[in-house]
Amino acid sequence: MxxxxxxxxxxxxxxxxxxxxxxxxxxxxxxxxxxxxxxxxxxxxxxxxxxxxxxxxxxxxxxxxxxxxxxxxxxxxxxxxxxxxxxxxxxxxxxxxxxxxxxxxxxxxxxxxxxxxxxxxxGDGGANQQQEQTQNQEQEREQDRQALESLEVEQVQTYVSESEGGIFVTFQVRNPTSDGIGAGAVVELSVSGQDYTYQEQKFLPIEAGTSEELSAFFPEIVQDGPDIGSVDGMSPQGSENAVTCESISEHGYECEAPDYTAHVTFVPEYEVRG
Structure with a gap:
């Protein structure tokens, strides 16, 4: 340069x-x-x-x-x-x-x-460089937004696995776009008790050409470091008893399980990359 x-x-x-x-x-x-x-x-x-x-x-x-x-x-x-x-x-x-x-x-x-x-x-040279970078980023973001609109999502579900010691949030997704253009999923888990609230997020990229089941796994329930509980006794237990999540927006789902809540939001890939 x-x-x-x-x-x-x-x-x-x-x-x-x-x-x-x-x-x-x-x-x-x-x-x-x-x-x-x-x-x-x-x-x-x-x-x-x-x-x-x-x-x-x-x-x-x-x-x-x-x-x-x-x-x-x-x-x-x-x-x-x-x-x-x-x-x-x-x-x-x-x-x-x-x-x-x-x-x-x-x-x-x-x-x-x-x-x-x-x-x-x-300086001025940096301003030109910044402008070029911004234009390139906007082009990539527009491609990512198009990929988001093309996503085909179904069977968004969640369940507890005592054998794995955690909570799964799963979904079937198909991204028909090509050339490496992807989207992403933000999965948020919330567990509230009498004297604590646990919340965590996972970020999942959805690559071009993907047609499979993806899952976010939350292996621990923690607050400020120490364990405050486990999944023992939480429900629904096992994938055969999974709770099906409801669509709450164009690209968002909410899962209301008996002992916790999960949200899945599909976003352009650049939001997952940051």
Whole structure:
């Protein structure tokens, strides 16, 4: 990728030479730390670091983290179903060198940068690059939306398996699209007791050409780490007694079992990828 430098003033040749000579202090040769910024109005979690080590981070709103080294990476995921924009950026000094974002529910953003690679997105060249990336993403998303409309779904069911020690949510699905265009399923399980509430989500990709039974398996019921219960005695037991889920929207199903509730929402694949 070509790197372009735009001089906003009518600098002389000497000034240009001085600028080039100072590159050791600029974005390409800087030895200072990178700054990772995670911004989302709601709650988020993830990790930041370098090949020498990663650390878990969590928060809400905007947080910044300084990372030493020549390679930096960051991953962040929404912890709610909000459609606000989650943005993760990497800066070298005052220059933003990488920036990615998502508005998908429970969306994930992953960015990385190697010092000297020249992926500056804070200048005009970066703006053009961002615009091209956005156009490509929109084309992919439109294909994903078309794949979603083509999905054929039936037999959305759920049941408890004591032998497996968990809860299954299954469905028959056919995706007739081709060329790798896919959709996805978000499966959410909720279990409420007298003094606890357990909730978990699974994300299932539905690849092009798929025509099979897919399932999401929830092997544990936990709250803040420790077990709060098991599936022993929960119903319905066994696939032969499965509860059939009802369609509650164009692409959504709800499963009301005696001891828990499951929701299945089919979405464009980009929402599963984040």
């Amino acid at each position: 070509d790197r372009r430098t735009f001089l906003r003033s009518s600098a002389s040749v000497a000034s240009v030479s001085a600028f080039a000579g100072c590159s050791a202090l600029g974005i390409l040769g800087s030895s200072g730390p990178f700054t990772v910024t995670i911004d989302y109005p709601g709650s988020w979690g993830g990790s930041v670091g370098s090949p020498d080590g990663q650390r878990s981070v969590q928060g809400s709103g905007t947080e910044q983290f300084e990372i030493e080294g020549d390679i930096v990476s960051a991953v962040a995921q929404k912890r709610d179903a909000g459609t606000g924009r989650l943005t993760v950026s990497i800066a070298a000094g005052d220059n933003v060198v990488k920036r990615q974002s998502t508005t998908a529910q429970y969306g994930t953003v992953s960015v990385s940068h190697r010092r000297g690679s020249g992926d500056d997105v804070s």
